[in-house]
Amino acid sequence: MDIKARIRRRRDHNAQPQFIQRYEALSPAAHLDEPVGRGQLLEQLLDYFDPVFDGELPPNGYVYGPIGSGKSAVLTSLLSHLKELPAETREVIHTSTRVQTPSSPTFVYVDARSATSAFGFYRSVLSSLIDQSVPEHGVGTDSLRDQVHTQVQGTPGAVICVDHIAEPRSLDESTLVDLAASLPSNVSWLAIGRASPDQTHLTTYTGAEIGVSRYRRQVLVDILMQRASMGLARQALNHDLARQVAAWADGNAHDGLAVLFSAADNAAGVGQDQLTESNINAAIESIPEPCVSLSAVLSLPANRQRVLRHLVNLSPDERESVNMATDALSALDLSASTIKRFLYEMAEAGVIRRVQAETEQQKGRPPSRVVPQFPLYVFQRLYDLRRRGQSNHP
């Protein structure tokens, strides 16, 4: 490295912003306010929602597509914009004292990963319908359902969009159908999931289906460049590297962003001001196959995430068996049997994988190695950031 470059590096390090400027912009679990490259899906969703603008309800619907194809990104962004519409008109038209009835159906977003029970579902719907916060305890499930009824009845209705349907640990299809049936008749739902229509019986209840295909390579390149420009110092990611990541990710934005995040984190750690091919390759190496969604991991109950966070730091030989991992995690203030049950449960959900040992030992059933199936470094960093954020703003 020549002297100029060395000097420039020192100067940049001191005078310029950090290499990683915004972790949120890089996070595979976060969505942009304006998603990139999904104009067609946006139009299809607007077509589907179109009756709402005439004060009518759309039919039940189903949006399906593979992981990392932008379903949640587009839907959450679209809903956040749509929800602003009635609020704007309300302020202008109505007096502050009168309780106004909206002239068109309202939009509700429910994440089935966090609303995993009937109680959670009603609670999520209700808290979206009213401004006040809804208690998590002390109120019965039936009472919540009745409150949803009183909120919706006599209005033009609501479209309830239920994301991440039929994933492990989220709401399954028949539960959704049952819950929806328990709501007033002026409610439509839009389910978002990964199963194609022939793999689900959900479509027997829907009047509209929207399929989403994986991102084309060039679009994924654009997404990576966009995120890099928002989250990293200038010129940190060059186009060729973005192309490499996109080629590897094969249309899966989640995995592509996980690589970008991981590579950037690594580069920042050793003071680079640009991502290199070896950063990218190392990051790619660190992504498991198959890779479970980080936002799914980050919406697990708190103590399960805590177990995973500590699992990340265990050495491989401490993960040689479920029992050994349980012992190694005993520093957590959870009982051994709970930790063990968590590990089995999360293996069931695909968050970790159990790999049966070669049958060498004599006695008993062979143990299983514990292998994380999520991007370790990215999870670690996001988990720690989130915790710090919470303790700053309790």
Add this chain to the structure above:
DNA sequence: GATCCACGGGAATACACGGATG
């Protein structure tokens, strides 16, 4: 006092293997 659900513990079941048995 009511409510939900995370925890914790333990029972039941599955699996692997060597050795005994028919």
Add this chain to the structure above:
DNA sequence: CATCCGTGTATTCCCGTGGATC
């Protein structure tokens, strides 16, 4: 040889209890 049995470990299943919150 095929099957069963005993032992030891792994895994799954189930449910009561208590903490946290209203």
